[in-house]
Amino acid sequence: MGGHLKQANLVTAQQRLRDQVAHALRAALISGELQPGRVYSAPALAADFGISATPVREAMLDLVREGLVEPVRNKGFRVTEVSERDLDQYSELRALIEVPTVGAVTRSATREQLQELRPVAEEIVARAQEHDLIGYLDADRRFHLGLLALHGNDRLVETVGDLRKRSRLYGLTALDERGLLVASAEEHLELLDVMLEGDAPGAEALMSRHLGHVRSLWASEDS
Structure with a gap:
């Protein structure tokens, strides 16, 4: 034994x-x-x-x-080298999944479920302010996947998790040094507030904008 x-x-x-x-x-x-x-x-x-x-x-x-x-x-x-075309395609897939899912979660989730994500959203901002890039990405992953998990589709969460890994942020250090990380971090708190107001179209628009910002950050580093 x-x-x-x-x-x-x-x-x-x-x-x-x-x-x-x-x-x-x-x-x-x-x-x-x-x-x-x-x-x-x-x-x-x-x-x-x-x-x-x-x-x-x-x-x-x-x-x-x-x-x-x-x-x-x-x-x-x-x-693995990730091309601009790869990043465009990963971003498009994420938007196709995450934008409507955030709308659905806004309609179905309880206030308590959404409020439970606030400390994670605040952690994303804190990590960005502290220039803790690994902590930032970890909190960002937990927020996005935690939000999607409220929809109840495990495969959907798994798919977005995989897309996030494949489209990791190259040159995150340079973005942090240019002060672009904190503004992106604060969008998570803004999204949560809109969802708590029950504004599904507003949440979808915000998520679309947020993912667009993330993609443009990649582009500004790669170009």
């Missing part, structure tokens, strides 16, 4: 390390430390982390499934 427990604890520890490495790699992608088009080897990254190559390789495979990196035979993993 004791042997089984030790084995289970070991598996849990390995999974946790893999998840931590995957999180750190995503953070490096977002901040631009890992650059699009460049190939990185698991052993070299593992040396940076001060750990063995196995959890890094496993974490990289998680990122392959998310479309963030692609395997390069005998060399490692190349960071």
Whole structure:
């Protein structure tokens, strides 16, 4: 029995390390430390982390499934390059899903359900003001997916989560330095207020504008 427990604890520890490495790699992608088009080897990254190559390789495979990196035979993993056309298509898909869903949630959600998202919206603004980019993206993800979850369609939430990963913000650091992040962050509080007023068309218009702003931020970095 004791042997089984030790084995289970070991598996849990390995999974946790893999998840931590995957999180750190995503953070490096977002901040631009890992650059699009460049190939990185698991052993070299593992040396940076001060750990063995196995959890890094496993974490990289998680990122392959998310479309963030692609395997390069005998060399490692190349960071996926996202073109303007890709970003346009991801943005269009997000708008097609999120705009009408926000309208539907405005009509169906209780005030209590919406108010529960306020601390997350406030956290997005706080993280932007603190220049905490990873915290900002994490809170932003929790807000958007939490809002969509109120619609009750798990696959819809999953799809938008995947689109968000694939269209991650390149050069977020530069956007932060130009002071563009706080204004985008504050739009979440504005959206929540409109939804609490029961204004479904207003919420749809605001979500459409917000997603448009996010896309234009990408464009201003990529161009």
